[in-house]
Amino acid sequence: MLLSYMKSSRGLQLMYSATGTRLLTTYSKNPQIYIHENPPKHYNFSLSKKPNSIVIGSSQSMDPKPSTFYTNPKFQSILQMTMKKKIYDDFTFIMEAGTNANSYMPIYDFREIPRYSRTPYIGDVFGYVQIDNEGKMIPQSWQKNDMYEVCSGKTGLCKFSEFMYETLREECERDREN
Numbered sequence: 056m057l058l059s060y061m062k063s064s065r066g067l068q069l070m071y072s073a074t075g076t077r078l079l080t081t082y083s084k085n086p087q088i089y090i091h092e093n094p095p096k097h098y099n100f101s102l103s104k105k106p107n108s109i110v111i112g113s114s115q116s117m118d119p120k121p122s123t124f125y126t127n128p129k130f131q132s133i134l135q136m137t138m139k140k141k142i143y144d145d146f147t148f149i150m151e152a153g154t155n156a157n158s159y160m161p162i163y164d165f166r167e168i169p170r171y172s173r174t175p176y177i178g179d180v181f182g183y184v185q186i187d188n189e190g191k192m193i194p195q196s197w198q199k200n201d202m203y204e205v206c207s208g209k210t211g212l213c214k215f216s217e218f219m220y221e222t223l224r225e226e227c228e229r230d231r232e233n
Contacts, residue, residue, distance in 0.1 A: 078091075084166075108224075138162065141222050142192070148192070155190065164179040179210070
């Protein structure tokens, strides 16, 4: 099957030569997220352009709210395992650790980056890592936040640092939906 992409007024269109057109649009609040339309009125939200990658979740709206968004448990699992293993390699948080010596530092969503020295909203915190007295993350200190909201009523769907986005996208493409 031959695939090609074409720009349209609704975003990117993924063209299938044998079966017609399938729409692929970017989420208006976050260009890291792609919307795969599955008619009628069903949308899958993904970190990948590839339609069979693990999806973040789904909704009947292109602008989901917490009450209309179903989070994919498989994505939740990938998110937590990836954060637990890879957050220590994320330059954004390596730099921030230097200002959080001897504490637990929140690893937050980039939907709404907190101002300097401010604590992020609890629903935007993926989890926490312990920082040593020299301002370095302590390996294997990841603690997930059970109050994290993949879909926030205030700021929409999740947004990641560039490193975490690329890492999660690769994981979601590798561990495909069946």
